[in-house]
Structure formats: structure tokens, C-alpha cells
Amino acid sequence: MYPHERSLVKTLADKPFAIIGVNSDRDLEKIRETTKQKNISWRSFWNGPQGTGGPISTRWGVTGWPTIYIIDAEGKIRYKNARGPKMDEALTELLAEMGHEVDLTNHEDPGEAPKDDAKEDAKPNP
Amino acid sequence: MQMRWLLVLGCLLITACSNPGDETSQTKNSTPAQVASKTESPEATPASEEKKPEPPKEEAKPEPKQEEAKPEPKQEEAKPEPKQEETKPDVTDATPAEQIKTIIAEYSKAQGSLMTEARKMPGNKGRDFYYAKLPELQQKCGTDLNAVVAANADNPANFDAIMWITMNMAGSEAGTKAMDTLFEKYIDNEKMVNLCGVLAQGRMPVKNVDEKLEQLIEESPHEAVKASATMALAKTVKDETRAEELYESLIANYGDLTSPMTRGKTFKEAADNALFQLKYLSIGKVAPDIEGEDLDGVAFKLSDYRGKVVVLDFWGDW
Numbered sequence: 542m543y544p545h546e547r548s549l550v551k552t553l554a555d556k557p558f559a560i561i562g563v564n565s566d567r568d569l570e571k572i573r574e575t576t577k578q579k580n581i582s583w584r585s586f587w588n589g590p591q592g593t594g595g596p597i598s599t600r601w602g603v604t605g606w607p608t609i610y611i612i613d614a615e616g617k618i619r620y621k622n623a624r625g626p627k628m629d630e631a632l633t634e635l636l637a638e639m640g641h642e643v644d645l646t647n648h649e650d651p652g653e654a655p656k657d658d659a660k661e662d663a664k665p666n667p
Numbered sequence: 668m669q670m671r672w673l674l675v676l677g678c679l680l681i682t683a684c685s686n687p688g689d690e691t692s693q694t695k696n697s698t699p700a701q702v703a704s705k706t707e708s709p710e711a712t713p714a715s716e717e718k719k720p721e722p723p724k725e726e727a728k729p730e731p732k733q734e735e736a737k738p739e740p741k742q743e744e745a746k747p748e749p750k751q752e753e754t755k756p757d758v759t760d761a762t763p764a765e766q767i768k769t770i771i772a773e774y775s776k777a778q779g780s781l782m783t784e785a786r787k788m789p790g791n792k793g794r795d796f797y798y799a800k801l802p803e804l805q806q807k808c809g810t811d812l813n814a815v816v817a818a819n820a821d822n823p824a825n826f827d828a829i830m831w832i833t834m835n836m837a838g839s840e841a842g843t844k845a846m847d848t849l850f851e852k853y854i855d856n857e858k859m860v861n862l863c864g865v866l867a868q869g870r871m872p873v874k875n876v877d878e879k880l881e882q883l884i885e886e887s888p889h890e891a892v893k894a895s896a897t898m899a900l901a902k903t904v905k906d907e908t909r910a911e912e913l914y915e916s917l918i919a920n921y922g923d924l925t926s927p928m929t930r931g932k933t934f935k936e937a938a939d940n941a942l943f944q945l946k947y948l949s950i951g952k953v954a955p956d957i958e959g960e961d962l963d964g965v966a967f968k969l970s971d972y973r974g975k976v977v978v979l980d981f982w983g984d985w
Contacts, residue, residue: 542982549978557975564962565983573962575984584967585982586959593983597957602944603981610979616953616970628978635976 542607543579544650545625549632550583552648556641557614558632559583565606567592614639764824766815771831774808805835813841826853834865838872846873850882857889859896864928867899876903894921895928898937907945914938914945954979 546560562585566572569587576585588595593606601608611620611628613635620631629645636643761769781800785793812828819825829845836842853859863883866876873879880903883896894917901913915938922935929937947955957969969979 546978546980558977559972559975560978560980561969561972563957563959563979563981565981566985569962572984576962579984584961586957586967586969587962588981597959598981599940600943600955601948601981602940606981606983608981610948610954612954612969612977612979614974614976616973618948618950618952618954621950632976632978639976 543581545628546583547580548648548650549628549645552645553632553636553643556636556643557639558636562586563588563597563601563603565593565595565598611635762824763815763819763822764827767812767824767828770808770811770815771827774804777804809836809839809841821852826856826858829853830858830861833862834871843873846879850879854883854886855888857887857892859883859887860889860892860926860928863892863895863899864926867895867902867928869903890921891924891926894924894934895926897921898928898934901938901941907949911942911945914942 549558550560560583562581562583564572564585565588566575567590569590572587575581586597588597593603598608609620609622609624609628610618611623611631613619619635620627623631629648633643633645778801781797781804785797787793788796809832812832816822816825816828826849829848832841832845833849836845849856849859849862863880865871866873866880869876877900880896880900884893884900887893887896897913897917897920901910901917904910904913917938918935922933922938924934925931926934946952954969958966959968960966969977
């Protein structure tokens with residue numbers, strides 16, 4: 542999960558693209574630490590201290606984790622639970638609709654937390 | 668006095684004989700044996716939608732697959748029977764009900780050991796091992812149960828055996844036959860509710876699920892079964908408008924009921940939630956906005972990202 546998402550964040554850094562998480566961990570301190578360690582740079586809502594029983598996932602009727610929605614630029618839900626290569630295809634399609642040609646057939650994971658504080662998205666994109 | 672008693676007796680006889688060929692009335696009015704069999708295993712499959720016995724290390728690391736995508740719908744009846752200590756080692760002297768109970772309990776035990784063994788293995792090996800070995804156990808249990816059923820035709824206790832085979836051997840010839848028997852002979856049984864829970868998950872390799880659920884909705888005398896079948900049909904039916912109608916009827920007719928299927932919520936709550944998803948979370952609908960705080964406590968909204976392609980990921984690090 543994380544490697545694929547990290548890779549997308551890196552590859553699509555200059556595209557109109559974002560990963561938004563809804564984190565359902567109960568322990569906020571711990572998950573903050575985890576995001577640092579595992580280089581989870583994308584933003585997440587916190588689902589609250591009830592964890593998987595929190596308000597956002599309840600409203601969205603989420604009963605399995607992870608659950609993924611892919612939303613287009615107009616805010617419309619276009620795919621549910623498209624993962625891995627399917628997610629890549631979906632993103633390629635939706636970005637193409639906006640006039641952005643991207644190639645996600647071979648993207649690579651930048652890896653976990655770099656030792657120095659170098660921000661990965663500070664790098665120029667190829 | 669005597670005259671009056673004769674009259675009463677006469678009336679009773681007339682009542683008893685008034686529907687000689689009516690099978691439904693026979694099954695509806697439980698015989699003592701039926702009542703006994705009901706109380707013996709009241710909750711063979713208490714929670715159709717609760718977590719199933721899961722493959723090894725399910726929770727340990729989130730896989731790319733969904734948590735709920737993995738559990739087998741087949742293991743419904745695998746839960747330990749509440750009164751295992753009563754099972755007799757010598758099955759031959761036991762009543763059919765006891766025999767059935769013993770066979771299922773033995774299966775549960777074997778399945779438990781298999782799970783324990785599988786959990787000790789690293790990575791996905793345990794899971795593969797578990798699912799490779801499980802069919803053998805199911806086959807044996809199914810064969811044993813079928814033997815009891817065949818030897819005791821029309822014994823009410825057969826229901827539990829036939830239900831077990833239906834759920835655990837779905838897709839096989841034995842499973843299909845068992846399912847047919849359930850609908851031919853036991854449509855009035857209130858434990859058909861357990862089948863609804865499993866069918867609702869839509870993963871059972873069974874044909875014409877919608878017809879079967881329709882039949883339950885129409886023919887079952889039990890509200891809990893009708894409600895559960897309605898819920899199951901709403902969940903599995905492809906046509907969204909039909910699904911909405913079913914949820915609406917669920918709210919109207921059985922709103923206050925709860926069942927294991929709704930995990931303690933009322934059918935109204937569950938249906939409201941499902942309707943929300945149908946109306947707002949289907950493909951092509953504009954995603955409902957989310958307003959909340961990020962992990963640093965900074966408020967933001969999902970709609971702040973309008974104009975971008977967004978991967979919305981409900982995740983957890985556990």
C-alpha cells in the first residue's frame with residue numbers, strides 16, 4: 542500500500558492529483574509517528590478516537606480497510622477500490638480527461654523515511 | 668358433564684383433521700421434537716455478517732486486499748456449539764439430532780486445529796495451507812451429515828445438517844441439493860435467517876440468489892426472516908432503483924427489528940445507511956464533502972481538492 546502511494550505522490554507531484562487519507566487509527570500520537578517513519582506524506586483526515594467506528598467511515602459506510610474511492614476533478618466518484626495497476630489505469634484515465642498525459646506503467650517507490658529531512662516532492666520531476 | 672367433554676373432544680378432532688394435506692400447517696406447528704431441536708442449537712450461526720473465523724494473521728498486516736474480502740462465507744457454522752460437553756462419543760446410540768451435533772462439533776474442532784496449525788506458518792503460507800486442507804474436512808463432514816439425513820428421512824433435526832451442507836459446500840452438487848431441500852421442505856424454519864446473512868454477502872457460488880430471497884420474503888412466516896431476506900436482496904440486487912425500494916420497504920415494515928445481519932443496529936438504521944451509500948456514494952455521484960481535521964489538528968475539507976484527481980483512502984496502520 543504505502544510504497545505504491547508514495548510512488549504515485551512522487552510521480553504525479555506536478556499534476557492535479559492528491560491522495561487524501563481517512564485514517565482510522567485510534568491512537569493519534571502513534572499514527573503521527575508512523576506517518577513520519579513510513580514517509581506517508583499525504584494528508585489524512587483523522588477518523589477520531591473511535592477508530593474504525595469513527596464518524597467519517599461510518600457515514601461513508603466503510604466496513605473494510607482499506608477502502609478506496611477515486612474521485613475526478615469535478616468531485617465525482619469514478620472508481621471504488623481500484624488498487625495497484627487498476628488504480629494506475631484509473632488515474633491515467635482521469636488525468637487524461639484533464640489533458641495530462643501520464644505514464645504510470647513503471648513508477649517506483651521512493652522508499653521509507655529518508656534519514657535527512659529531504660522532502661521528496663522538492664525534487665524536480667522528470 | 669360427560670357430554671360437554673365429548674363435545675370438546677369432538678371439536679378438537681375436527682380441528683386436527685381439518686387440514687389433513689396441509690404440509691405448511693404441520694411444519695408451522697412445531698412438534699415437540701422440532702421445538703427440542705430448536706432449543707438444542709439455538710444459534711448455530713448467530714452472526715452472519717460479523718467477522719468470520721479469519722485466515723491466519725488477518726489483522727496483523729493490512730494487505731492490498733480488503734479486510735472483508737478474505738473471510739470465507741463458508742465457515743458460518745464452524746463456530747463451536749454451545750453444549751459440546753453433551754456430545755456422546757458413541758454416535759450410533761445417539762438421536763439424529765445428537766449425531767448431527769456431534770458431527771458438526773467434530774468438524775469445528777478439526778477446523779480449529781487446522782487454523783491453529785496454519786497460524787504458525789509464516790506469511791501467506793498459512794492461509795494457503797488452510798484453504799488447501801479445508802475442503803477435505805468439509806467433504807468428510809458433509810458426507811457424514813448426509814448419511815444421518817438419509818437414514819432419518821423427515822426428521823426435523825435434519826435441518827441443521829442440511830443448512831450446514833448448504834453453507835459449507837455451496838457450489839458442489841451436495842451443496843446445491845441441500846439448498847433445494849431447504850427451500851422445498853424447510854422454508855418455514857426461522858433459522859433460514861442465517862442463510863440470508865450469508866447470501867447477502869453475494870459471495871456464495873449459488874445461482875438465482877434473488878429468486879430464493881424473493882421466495883423467502885413471500886413465504887416465510889417469520890418477520891426476522893422476511894426482513895433479513897429483504898436486506899439480503901437489497902444488497903445483492905443489481906438494479907439500484909429496486910434496491911432503494913427494498914430498503915424503503917425494510918424501513919417501513921421491519922424498521923424496529925434488529926438482527927445479527929445489522930450488527931445490533933435496527934433495520935431502519937442499517938437501511939438508512941445503505942440508502943445514503945446508494946444515493947451519494949455510487950459511481951458517478953458527486954462525493955459527499957468531508958469536513959474534519961488532519962493528523963496535526965488542522966481543519967480541512969475534501970472539497971478543498973476539487974479540480975484535482977483524488978484518491979480517497981480509508982486506511983489504518985494496524
